[in-house]
Amino acid sequence: MDTLAKKYKQIDFAKIVDEVRVFAPATVANMICGFDILGFAVDYPGDEVHMYRVPEPGVRIRSIRGDDGRLPLDADRNTVSACVKALLEHLGLQGEIGVEIDLIKHMPIGSGLGSSSASTVAGLFAVNSLLGNPLTKDELLPFCVEGERLACGHGHADNVAPALMGGITLVRGYSPLDVIKLPVPNELYAGIVFPKVDVPTRDARQLIKEKVPLKDAVTQWGNIAGLIAGLYEEDYQLISRSMHDVLIEPTRAILIPEFYAMKDIALQAGALSFGISGSGPSVVAISKGKEGAEKAAALIQAHLTQCEIESLKYVSAVNVDGPKLIK
């Protein structure tokens, strides 16, 4: 009971509000070369959670839009509600507080843009806001990682960390969870194209070899180190030279139609780098300036249209704020 009492202390019941609406951003995990450790948030797309306080204790999903009926409404099976419930339990509020949730997805599921992370982060940021912000973002993060475990079967933080913290994040390690916010060069833009083909994260992961040549690993971590230095130095040429993935891309690219044609198009259009967003099939052209990202994404989309592959396109700066309250 001592622990419970201590947890209760964090909550000022007078600060609890009746309703919040939250937008949480999509994210580009890996940032081309930083498999499983780097990621950044974008301004759009993203997911919305509208959360309402209700008299009856518990957590319920009221509605889900934009998921083509693919996500469960059952509060125990839905990742967002399950995470919100876990947080209320952590705060000793499970029998005290009732909330209902509208989830509005503005991005495709299974696109490699951190769809589940955006929803989870939106849900947890929403309930924390509703309760008057008892937890800091750092304290919320482990709950987001747990949500990712529920949604994807693994507790990687390379999507939830940037979705929650905003900007570019480094997940240095997991024991304990150690997330570092990296500097965001002002002119860094992402031109994202999602070819409408299905590449489930689990399959994309299973393709990856468990052992890799040390020689290639050294190349990869040289590039990762170069990218980190490039971000601090705001040296776009160094960033460009560093953003190469010699280990994961060659395998995952197999699952993405027209990957190398799109890469050629992006680089010829002047992109600093081009690669897979997360586990794909979305691809990303990283550019200096919005125009370059627009141009690369438009040319890539035009190529896919020629190949009779439907696609969606998003162009955005790096989002530095993470989730935000909306009207």
Add this chain to the structure above:
Amino acid sequence: MDTLAKKYKQIDFAKIVDEVRVFAPATVANMICGFDILGFAVDYPGDEVHMYRVPEPGVRIRSIRGDDGRLPLDADRNTVSACVKALLEHLGLQGEIGVEIDLIKHMPIGSGLGSSSASTVAGLFAVNSLLGNPLTKDELLPFCVEGERLACGHGHADNVAPALMGGITLVRGYSPLDVIKLPVPNELYAGIVFPKVDVPTRDARQLIKEKVPLKDAVTQWGNIAGLIAGLYEEDYQLISRSMHDVLIEPTRAILIPEFYAMKDIALQAGALSFGISGSGPSVVAISKGKEGAEKAAALIQAHLTQCEIESLKYVSAVNVDGPKLIK
């Protein structure tokens, strides 16, 4: 002849001096977690090259001290003279200029402290100085890497880069050679202990497995990324959390007597990190402040003495200047 003429242009014969003396620093390659990409220079130990201009064209070794007779005096077989010769040829001066060299080694060969790199860098910096500095440090670097290839059978730059550039260097990649100077936190000190046992670099490299688990590679590059961020942020705790080598140390430590006992001693003495310098057998305690490095190194040396293992000890800040002219 056009090329030759062009090369000649770089040389102002009036600027050529008769004698230079150069000291080039020892280096700690890998910097614990950054296998083959990171390294830093120290103030001491290091090697000296005294170079004299003589009328007869060509490059000759006049004397070598401090090598216990292990290095060849034959100018074609000695790395230092071979590199100096290569540079003179590059400048089209092989038939024009004659130099003689005294090489004074102030550190043990095969210690894991970049002994051959220090000599090579001292030699090339000396001849460049003697000629009135026709080449920048960036231009000298490829000649230093070539020297490392002659000396060690591989063209790694993780020792020559910090020995020449000073400070902490990142070798991002080799095609083309891409070396980045990283920021040096003011209070970063190295307490180095060289146990007098023989671990040839070639053997130490051969022990390393050609394939590594991707999971461990991810841990390693998370740490590398954390270290780079820590250096930029001057965040000693992040530096400390990041400096772990899960891939190479477990294998190479086998060759180093009392490795894990020394590690315990260093960490208990408050070192930020402890590990192998280069391919060993020298070990290094990285500390915040000189006192900590002194303490760790002294305790390690005392332990080795108890185990009847002779050792040498060096304590130094990170050397930020690289090679220097001495009287």
